[in-house]
Structures are given as structure tokens and as C-alpha cells.
Amino acid sequence: MLNLTPNLLIIYASAGFINDKEKKLSITLIYLAKQNKSTIFSSWYYTPDLFMAYKTAYPIFAKNSSLLVCTLLLLLQACKKHPDTPNATIKRQIDIADSLYIADKSDDAKVLLAKLRARINPADPSISLYYCQWTQYYHSNPAVMNAYADSAIAYFDYGSRKTDYPDAYFKTLLTKGDACLKAAKYILALRYYYRARDILPGTSCDNSNLASKIGGIYYDQRKYLLAARYFADSYNVLANCNEKLTQQKLFFLKQGALNNSGFSYELAGKLDSAEYYYLADLKLIKATDSLKLISKYYTDGALEIAYDNLGGLNIKKGNFTLAEEYLDKCMAISMDDRHSGVRIPPLLKLTQVYLKKGEYQKAGDALKRSKYLLDSYFSANSGSLPKWTLLYAEYLSLTGKPAEAYRYQTDYSRLKDSADNNSSDLYRLDVERELNTLQQEQSLVVLKQKNNLKKLYLLGIGVVAMLSVVIIVLAYRSLNRSRQANINAALQNSRLQASLAQVELLNTNYIRVMRVMAHDLRNPLSGIMGLTAMIREEESNLNEENRHLLKLIESTSKSSLEMINELLESGLADHNNTLETQLQDVRALLFDSVELLQFKANEKQQYIRFDSVDEEIVAPINRESIWRVFNNLIINAIKFSHEGTEISVDIVGKANTVLITVTDNGIGIPERDKDTIFEMFTPAKKTGTRGEQPFGLGLSISKKIIEAHGGRIWFKSRPDKGTVFYVELPR
DSSP states (O other): OOOOOHHHHHHHHHTTOOOHHHHHHHHHHHHHHHHHTSOHHHHHHHOHHHHHHHHHHHHHHHHOHHHHHHHHHHHHHHOOOOOOOOOHHHHHHHHHHHHHHHTTOHHHHHHHHHHHGGGOOTTSTHHHHHHHHHHGGGTTOHHHHHHHHHHHHHGGGSTTHHHHOHHHHHHHHHHHHHHHHHTTOHHHHHHHHHHHHTTSOTTOTHHHHHHHHHHHHHHHTTOHHHHHHHHHHHHHHHHTOOSOOOHHHHHHHHHHHHHHHHHHHHHTTOHHHHHHHHHHHHHHHHHHHHTTOSOHHHHHHHHHHHHHHHHHHHHHHTOHHHHHHHHHHHHHSOOOGGGGGGGHHHHHHHHHHHHHHTOHHHHHHHHHHHHHHHHHTHHHHGGGHHHHHHHHHHHHHHTTOHHHHHHHHHHHHHHHHHHHHHTHHHHHOOHHHHHHHHHHHHHHHHHHHHHHHHHHHHHHHHHHHHHHHHHHHHHHHHHHHHHHHHHHHHHHTTTOHHHHHHHHHHHHHHHHHHHHHHHHTHHHHHHHHHHHHHHHHSOOSOOHHHHHHHHHHHHHHHHHHHHHHHHHHHOSSTTOOOOOOEEEEHHHHHHHHHHHHHHHHHTTTOEEEEEOOSSOOEEEEOHHHHHHHHHHHHHHHHHTSOTTOEEEEEEEEOSSEEEEEEEOOSSOOOGGGTTTTTSTTOTTOOOOTTOOOOOSOHHHHHHHHHHHTTOEEEEEEETTTEEEEEEEEEO
16 A cells, blocks of 8 residues: 655645645545556556546646646556466455355455455456456446446457466456447347357367357347257356366356256247256256255255246146146245245246136235235346236136226237337347358458468469579589580590590480489479478478478488489499399388378379388388389379379288389370380370470389399380389399
8 A cells, every 4th residue: 555655745735736635536546556556557547446536636637737747756656567477366356256246145245346456466367357247246237337348358458468368368258248238239249259259169168158148149039949059058068067166156057057948948839858957957956955065045046946947837738736836835945035026936827827727816816926026126027027917917807807907918018019129139130140250250361361371382482483493594504514515525536536436425325314314303303392382281380290391301302412413423324333222111112202292293183092011011222213213103193194083002012022003093005105115215205184294214214223123114004094003123
């Protein structure tokens, strides 16, 4: 608390601030700011009481500018910055106030909250729960209810508080929705409920509260069947709720959900379903009472409502004797004067029973008693007046007073029409349509975000493409320079006719090697392009999958570099070099190739299916060479298959051999080309199904590699049906 020292009074006196009333106002302002423990500006924003004090004192400060400066300096000195940390003690006190409210001890709850306010740091998320709690006491005053709800919402307008405190934000959104509903702003209320639904996971116990809110709207619209389903969902969530709720609060929430479900089903004409939920409610009440979990005062109140509902249900079923038994049990429960208005519904239902049984004296007594209670507690039971009027008209008609009965019947029609007109806006509200609209709006926002992300990816792809063009140009220039160097060497050695033929032959071989290198470079470049497409589709955070993709990129780059070095240093098997082989897992190598080239297949909406036993299949191979063969065969299958088709890759380990098959459903190989398909620069080369250009080298290179391993390669094909390539390697 701020210490009001004589120095403060001296400041007032020096500023000419003498009036006692004015002095009290300014001291109040400083005191409230000190209690708020925040900067004066944020204090005005958070606390309506401080703002009102400032508003009252403003004319005085306007006339005393020096006083205003001094007061602001004192306020700023008194204010301290506190971190946004929840106070568990404060939250428990607010929960206690909530329990008192549920237990119909609103006055005690208000006293507790009033004492609590001075202890709450405005940066504490409990401040939002504090304001939410206050809204419960102003259901009859929508303006004040909305003011408190707005104060709770305002807390989350700063930083990342919405994500830091999702539970508090969820409750605040529900509270604001309730306030809008009380103010007849139905669509706005639905928007707040919808926002709340997106915050917490489906297993949250707070989703029970949300389902109950939606059910309440349907109930007020008289869409009782939809309301019943939402109330039943609310109970089901509570039945599986593992959060720490007080036994008292959990009982009232479950009992309310069961009662609302049954009552809604009853109004919807589903009497058997209504009876199921009423009996479940009665069972819950009796079980709670037997275990002494909460005070009998509360279980008796719930029991009275359960008997009343079962009585009304049996009236609709025509079981008047059973209905009277339930209603008599209801009336036998002793209640204090505060709850005497609860007697009105069972008395009206007893009136119905007595009229059906012809016991008009009892009916008249019940009507008189219910009318007395209705007059005494009208504000909380105004909805019972039309029903009382209708029953009284029926009573007058049956007791031979038709004129008076007609007058009361007319009064009933007027009261009913008035109630319908007051709810006309709510009846016109299409809840499902509004929820769908909100969902579409949310989807549109998500699509816009994805579109912006795609633009960013496209920009990245453009940069990569430009770099690729630069690399190609440099490689082309380098190739041209190499050719020119060969020509110059040939001119310088023109006098050596014998050597010239050999030089020309070497030059021809060099060009051929360059073509082979250019062809094989397409494979790792295709992998890089596929991975880029993958990154465009997925988020770029470095999870385990991304680590694996990066490893594939590294492996592809390494293979490309080793391949280029091999080609530049030794050519392509023309020197009769012996391949260096090691025992390798052929299955793993084939799987990596399939996984890498799936990205290329995705460009044509193709799927590569890999079939194999989940175990190593080991054979002596040269890893880089066999990798090249696998890539050539799978890329050919992709190239010559139609979009949206499936490519099958299989591997089987036999006793002495390993058999690999690559099956496509593409254009096949014509009969006339089958004999020349493995020749280098074969005339049998064809354009792919999407216009991909062939080079006529892949199968020729693959055959030489397989034969160098002591294996064999062959195929079976039918035009327009597809082709199966077989590779057999010794083990």
C-alpha cells in the first residue's frame, strides 16, 4: 500500500490543491495505481475502477497542471515491472470463488473477489480469470457483463500471451461469447465460441463447457434434438475428464449435462432417450449422496429437479400415477426460502395430474400455491407464467367457468406471442451455417499463408535454376575450350601423319566420354531437383526426416563427383580396367535409389513400389557402377511410363545369384528395336511420354557394367503394355 507521507500533502498544498474532496480523489488515483503495480498507462487500460477514478479527477488535474506532473512522477516511481508468471495462490482463490458461485453463495464469492483484486498483478494471467469470474454475477446486465469480458480479453492483446496461457484464453473467449449472447449478439458470440474451439485439443475438459454453450444456443432456438446431442457430448467429455476439478464442481457439471440432455430430448419428443438421461442423472445424484462427496444440501436440490423432470416425463407418457409419485417425492424434499421458487414447476405439473384425474380441489390448491410463489419470485421464474395461465384457463373451463377461462386463454396467447417475438432474432440464426462460414474463413487464411509460402519456395527454385544455368554455361565453355585445345594440338602435330590418326581417335573417344559424363550427370541433378520439390511441399525445420533427405543429397553429390573423376581419369571401360568390388548390401543400395528417384516420379504423379524381404542381400559389386545401373533402369521406367502409373522394383536373393527386376506400364519396345536396344547411340532411342529427350547411352553403359560384374541383363516387353528389365548378379 502507498504510504501517504506529509511530503505528499506538501505537494498538494504547494499546487494550491486544498479542497478535501479533490484531495481524496487524487489520493484514490495514486492508491489504485500503486495497487495495480504496473505503469500508469497500462493500469488505466486494465482496470475499469482506476480509469473511472482518473476520469473523475481529470477536471481537477486540468486546473492544476503542476499537481498532475508531481502525481505522475510519484506514480511512475511507485510502479514496478513484473514478469508474466501465473500466481497459483491467486488462481486457487478464484477457483474457490467459482465453487461458491456454483454452490449458490454469490455474496460470499463477491466478498472473496473484492479482497483478491488488490493482490493480483496485472501481468498475471489470473487477472483475466478474475474478470471472467465477475461476469457471472451480471447476467441480468449485459453491458456490465461485456465490460468485464472486454477487460479479460484485453490481457491477451500483448505479446504471446494467447499461446503462453491457452487455458486462460480459452475461458476468456467462452466468457466473451456468453456476454455477447446475453447482449443478443448471436453471430459474434458464435465467433468467440469458434475461436475457443480451435485453442484446446479435443481431449480437454474445457471442451465440455464449449459443447454446453453451443447446446444452449440450440436449446434457445428450440432445436431441441441438436441441443440434446451437444449436451450429451458435454457429459461424455466430463466422464473421461482427468483434470483436477473439485468434487463439487464436477458433480454440478455432470449433473447439469445429464439433466439438460434429458430435458432437451423430452422437448424433442424422444421420451425414451429423455428417460435414459433422467435416470442416469438420478443415479449420479444418489451415488454422490451415498459417498458424502458433497453436502446433502446440494444433492437435495439436484434430487428435487430430477424428480420434477421424471414427473413431467411420465405425464407426457400418460403414466399419471407414477408421475404423481415422482412429484410428491419432489415436494417432500425440504428447501429453505431462498429456493422456494423451485417449487413452481412441480406444482404446475401436479396441477396437470390433478386435472387429468378430475381432482379439481387439489388442482385449485396447487394453482393458488404456485401463483403465490410466482408472484414472490417472479424475476427468476417469469418463464413459468404462460404455463400457469394456460393451466388456470383449463381449470376454469373444467370447473364450469368458460368466460373466465377464455380470458385467461387469451392472456396465454399474448404471453406466448411476446416470448416468441423476443426470441425471433435467435430463431433466425443458423448455427451450422455460421460455424461453416467461420471454418471457411479460417481455411481461406490458411490457404493465403500457404500461397505466400509457395511463392517463397518458387523464388528459391528460381534462384537454383539460375545458378544451374550459370553452371551449364561454364561447363559448355569449358568443353568448347577443350575441343579447341585438341584442334590446336592436332595442327601442331600435322607433320606426324602416323600420330595424327591416333590423336583424332583419342579426340573422338574424349568427346564420347564427355557425352557419357553429361548423360550420367542427369541422375544426381534429377535427385537434387526432386529434393527441391520435396522441400517446397514440406516445412523446413530440421527433423529426423529432413536429416535423412540431407544425407541423400550428400550421397548423390558425392556419387556425382566420384563419377566425374572416374570418367576424366580413366574413361568408360575402354581400357579394360578391372572393376574393384566389395561385398555390399544390394538391397539397401536399390532401396536408396528407389527412394531418391521417387521424387522424380512425383513430377509425373507416378508411384515406385519396392518389394523385398526385410533382410540384407549381399553380393560383390562396385557400388558406384551398380548405383548407375539402377538409376538408369528406374529413370527409363519413369521416362517411358504414362503419368499416374505404378512402377514396380523387386529384388530376390537366390543361392548363387541376385535377381533385380524393374517393371513399368509404359509404351513398351517395338519388335524391330529389340536387337539394337543395348547398342551405344542406338537408333532405337525414343522420346519419353512427356517429351523427355533420349541419349541412347544408358542401357549400353548398364550392360557393360553388368557384364563386367559377370552378370547379365535382359528384358521382356509388349508394345503399349510395358517392359520388364531383369538384372542378374553373381553372389
